[in-house]
Amino acid sequence: MYHFKAPHGMxxxxxxxxxxxxxxxxxxxxxxxxxxxxxxxxxxxxxDSLVHMIVVxxxxxxQS
Numbered sequence: 120m121y122h123f124k125a126p127h128g129m130x131x132x133x134x135x136x137x138x139x140x141x142x143x144x145x146x147x148x149x150x151x152x153x154x155x156x157x158x159x160x161x162x163x164x165x166x167d168s169l170v171h172m173i174v175v176x177x178x179x180x181x182q183s
Contacts, residue, residue, distance in 0.1 A: 163170050 163173070
């Protein structure tokens with residue numbers, strides 16, 4: 120198994136990947152934005168009590 124560790128310092132992009140997947144359309148799975156069972160009680164609240172607040176704050180983030 121391989122694990123990816125994100126760089127925390129200055130990241131230098133490797134030019135050999137500049138055109139990687141440039142002409143390829145990577146399909147999004149149907150369930151990408153609909154994950155009803157994702158999140159724990161710590162993030163969604165007990166009995167999903169914080170879900171409404173999360174959605175409202177998410178919408179406010181993208182309103183101008």
